[in-house]
Amino acid sequence: MRFLYDIFFLVFAVGYLPFFLAKGKHRGGFLERLGILPASVRRKAAGRETVWIHGVSVGEVTLAVRLGKELKAVFPGTPFIFTTTTPAGKQVAEKLKDPGDTVLYFPVDFRFCVRRFIRNVRPRLVMIVETEIWPNLIWELSNKAVPMVLVNGRISDKAFRRYRRFVFFLGPLLRRFSGIGAQDETMRARFVELGADPARVKVTGNLKGDWRPPDDKAPATADLKGLTKARGWFLCIAGSTHEGEEKILFELAGRLRKKRPNFRLLVAPRHLHRLSAIEAEAGKNGLVHKSLSDFLKNSANGRDADVILLDEMGLLGALYEAADLVFIGGSLVPVGGHNPVEPAYFGKPIVFGPFMDNFKEMAQAFKQAGAGVESSAENLESEIAFLMDHPEKRAALGENAKHWVSRQAGAIQKNIEVFLK
Structure with a gap:
């Protein structure tokens, strides 16, 4: 059996090598x-x-x-x-x-x-x-x-x-x-x-x-939180997004901004090598975008930003503390979703799409506990608008999420x- 596996793995490795090198x-x-x-x-x-x-x-x-x-x-x-x-x-x-x-x-x-x-x-x-x-x-x-x-x-x-x-x-x-x-x-x-x-x-x-937020990320979180609150922004963080999701998010962000000018979107792509493509997508939708690092260095230049793009690995978990609402990426496209525990730790209201296959039991538990909301791509804009207009609903979702995590x-x-x- 082991010999057969070695042969199979060798064939696979040879076939994969060009992709690996590319x-x-x-x-x-x-x-x-x-x-x-x-x-x-x-x-x-x-x-x-x-x-x-x-x-x-x-x-x-x-x-x-x-x-x-x-x-x-x-x-x-x-x-x-x-x-x-x-x-x-x-x-x-x-x-x-x-x-x-x-x-x-x-x-x-x-x-x-x-x-x-x-x-x-x-x-x-x-x-x-x-x-x-x-x-x-x-x-x-x-x-x-x-x-x-x-x-x-x-x-x-x-x-x-x-x-x-x-x-x-x-x-x-x-x-x-x-x-x-x-x-x-x-x-x-x-x-x-x-x-x-x-x-x-x-x-x-x-x-x-x-999970606990790393101590060395606290300054960036505090800076982002302070800047968004000082400007009266409602910050939605879309964490670990995948190809196809940014287009949906940018389109709804543009529409929401017209009706609710304080809405801002922070997009944290799952893979940072996609940043240039995401920037281009934001431009297609007429959205002004800034990288988070630039925004925190010179926040005055970010006053007109519609979208902030996270450009540093390992920071997302801590940044959830600055959010008013969190969207879980990988769930509007058939990727399988990502773990909602990090935003739940901070007591944040959480929305995710229908493709949470990799965390199906957890997504179901969140819904049953009133700790998360499932939404289709078509209904996501109205769901976000509803939560923006109903702070008591956001507070209840966040409190239930935090309680769920504490029990784990x-x-x-x-x-x-x-x-x-």
């Missing part, structure tokens, strides 16, 4: 991805075992670093290694980590790359945030008797339908994990159905319930207690 944003850390690590990293791990925590991109690695900070009480004096797959994730992890921690790119799942990486970092424990199943990594760690724990585990509807066809392959891999922490009972049942050992799969909650707190400690003590 997408310059993924070329960084090429040697690290091959398991060839800097001498400084090898020296740090020399003669010492490490704790290795992996998060694929920004959201997951943010949770990984927070989890690592809590784990240091369990593993005092142990070096911590954080890995991620994307440059954006690496950038955020570097900002959030403690001074003695190391951030690296995750190795490509070739046997020789994984073996070299493991030999260099010498893990005593590996924790994977959310559901990353890399067969060669799992086989190598299991063969070396290194404990593996999957935390914040979830499987989307689409992925589950696909995975069920490969239970014969996934089941033995999942059974090699020392523990799997599922976000809820639905996710636990899915892992078990895919072949995981039921005794090792526990419901430990959603780590995002323990403690997942990090629960994972530690269940799997490590």
Whole structure:
């Protein structure tokens, strides 16, 4: 089975290589991805075992670093290694980590790359945030008797339908994990159905319930909040938007501005490399746009701005505190939505579109708790207008959202207690 996987992965990698090279944003850390690590990293791990925590991109690695900070009480004096797959994730992890921690790119799942990486970092424990199943990594760690724990585990509807066809392959891999922490009972049942050992799969909650804004982002948030309030603006933050959504948002922003001149839109694209295209889209709609960095440096130049564009990674979560209303991106187009916990933490009224497939249970819970509103693209403008005109409704939504998040707190400690003590 392993030989067949190696052949399959090699064919896939060869086919993907041109795309990888063309997408310059993924070329960084090429040697690290091959398991060839800097001498400084090898020296740090020399003669010492490490704790290795992996998060694929920004959201997951943010949770990984927070989890690592809590784990240091369990593993005092142990070096911590954080890995991620994307440059954006690496950038955020570097900002959030403690001074003695190391951030690296995750190795490509070739046997020789994984073996070299493991030999260099010498893990005593590996924790994977959310559901990353890399067969060669799992086989190598299991063969070396290194404990593996999957935390914040979830499987989307689409992925589950696909995975069920490969239970014969996934089941033995999942059974090699020392523990799997599922976000809820639905996710636990899915892992078990895919072949995981039921005794090792526990419901430990959603780590995002323990999210806290980074301290170093507080000044930017305070500046934005102060400027918008001083001007009497109603600020709607559209977080983690995807292609196709900005057009919808800019069109409704133009119409809303005519009837409600205090309305302002801050757009935070999921991928910053799309900024130039988003700026062009704003121009097509006759909207004056400013980057957030320029706006905060010289706010006088932003007085006429209809739209502010977030141009810095890792800042969005903290910025939600400055919002009067939040729209969750990736939900007006079939992307699957994004996690609403960060704006809910600040008690903000939340609106999302119909495509929240990746967070279906959470979106349903928000609606049932009166903590979020679902709206189609056609009705989004009227929904925002209604909430602008009814502050009591916004306050109720925000209070319910904050209460919902407060009830989710403690997942990090629960994972530690269940799997490590």
